[in-house]
Amino acid sequence: MSESVLSSEENLERFRPGEVWTDTAGVPINAHGGGILRHGATYYWFGEHKIAGPWGNEAHVGVRVYASEDLVRWRNQGIALAVSADPASEIASGCILERPKVIHNRHTGLFVMWFHLEPPGAGYTGARSGVAVANAPCGPYRYLGSLRPNAGIWPLNADAMLRQMLSAEEADSLAARRFSGGPEADFPADLIQRRDHEGGQMARDMTLFVDEDDIAYQIYSSEENGTLHISQLTKDYLHHEGRYIRVFPGGFNEAPALMKWSGRYFLFTSGCTGWRPNALRLAVADSIWGPWTDMGNPCVGTPQESATTFQSQPTFILPVNEKSGRFIFMADRWAPKNPIDGRYVWLPVDLSDSRPTVRWHKEWTISAS
Known part of the structure; x- marks a missing residue:
């Protein structure tokens, strides 16, 4: 993007990670687990609208959207995707709707939103991807439905041994286990991928990425959270192309x-x-299809800061100017007992070394990043 988009006056505005961040009306921004779309000269921030109290971890309002030209001052644009008034809907109040991301399809003109969805009453057993579309960045978005990706498709990087349906013994072994969503001894990642072959792969925490050739990808936690999948979307961004890989099987990444x-x-x-x-x-x-190499922890700070990612969890990397290496690391500081009080931790990505690093700044500006 052109640096001229950010005026010298705007550059004086400071990011203060972890502090209460208000919109232009003075109301705390409510866009958790979010992502940002740049369309024209405007940035659009989509995120989960939370309410007070522990029940705020479920969706009772929907996905809120804000607009800004300088990334610091944000105008509330309302609810982009509302929960449904139909109690039978997958996105009725009480569903779990997390990490919404929006991309623009230049060929169809549509704005496409994907998110992690758990229908009401399913807990985290649904592990589905929801999709919605709109004709304008702020919506309103129309819910199209949900799925488990790549039903009946084997991963590109699965060898012959991993392209076989489960035996009766293997199926019984998996059925007898209960998975916690976190690391476990003797975790059967390969069996889970094969178990879900026919019905589609589990999809929880997710993001979207559009490459320079306009090909879009969904990256999500799968296989009971044990393995990441990178999956190509169709040209209209509304479905999966049927090409995906497994990344770090059994590594438990989200x-x-x-x-x-x-x-x-x-x-x-x-x-x-x-x-x-x-x-x-x-x-x-070097390719989105891998192979992927672990580079360790990119946080630079005190042992406590590095061990907790500055008490936050990543949600999106915002490219401000790719050519000059200006990216913003976006993260959430969750407050599960009172989700509406969750805070945002935005920090510059430092590319001065041989790999990206993220350092703590009590406050910082775009011009000094």
């Missing part, structure tokens, strides 16, 4: 966020520790 710089792909994730923050992870690949 909260994916992807960026591309200098021809290489960098994938930020967290571990799976529920609402408790853990150490940030970074992986790199």
